[in-house]
Amino acid sequence: MAAARPHKHSDEVQFATETSAGFAFGTDSELAEELHSDTPTELAAALRRLVHAQTSCPTYTMTSGSTPVTVTVHKDAAPTSGPDAYAFTTTLNGPRGTSVLKTTAVRRGNVLVMLVGAPALVDRHIEAAVAKLSSV
Template sequence: MPVKQRRISRMAAAAACGILALAAGCGSTTAAGKHEAKPIGSRATAPGSPSSSASPVDLKPFQGQQLRHYLLTADDLGPGYTQTETPDDKKAADPHRYDDMGVSGCPALEELGKHSDEVQFAAKTSVGFTFGSDSTLGEELHSDAPSKLAAGLRRLMHAQTSCPTYTMTSGSTPVTVTVRKDDAPSPGPDAYAYTTTLTGPGGSQVLKTAAVRRSNVMVMLVGAPALVDQHIGAAIAKLPAS
């Protein structure tokens, strides 16, 4: 693959690792070795499930290990999908791998980057897949108190969709990013979708992001638009009941 095309693919990979990538870099939530909050109550209905007696406002975050129970698998997706290394794999979890990437021309994203600690959630897990030779699909699950998830998701999505066009840089290579809001993938106030086109010297790549919060868990699916549209329903269906 030519160097310039690798630059485009690397930026696409950064976007595909979640909407926090452009603000603070992937892996900035729940870094290895840090404490992850446990769900409230000592009598969970099942491993990774919140207490049946907890009200929505009282629900505490899942642990990362518990969150993995709700990730999509290759079996969920069907034939043709191969699971790849994910950002929270131990050997792939480098918190500095996007340090040379920047954003300009979008004040909301630039401001969010200055205060990224305010939109970090208590727990995170992720998984990635390839389909065919060049299509990708990435999923992230985040967990925190429902009110914090709702507020953080609104802030993140507002920042991501507030600028129709801005510039990303990887080292000294500029890439033009265009953003289009899409119809929400699920009823309710905490559901969002948008399509991003990254265009640079090596070509263009189109990604779709869909995000939905249910109770104390939020799912984000990022990848080829057709794959996101096809599987977002299954991703939502795997979330714990509200």
């Protein structure tokens, strides 16, 4: 697990502290877990900006080096109710094939947990990750 430090996801979104861990399940499945903390108001606002930035354009093209990659984003049902629970799936189509990542984020108080990885792994582990928020 990495040490807590200021973490900036984009020019518009910054969380006061962040720590993360990565897990590998075989050679093709990975899962990353991030914990962020800030005041509840700042954390909720930053999370909304991050999710809006990721989901506001359902299809776009980006480049990886000089290779074009088509990105499709679609919102998913949040794993838990509340205004600060989000989920979306990102599909990347390029010359080397297709990759699918799911991102799920849930805020409770001044802590946010975010899982990113293979959709089945995110779905399988999100409830345990959210349960940890009760003990923080």
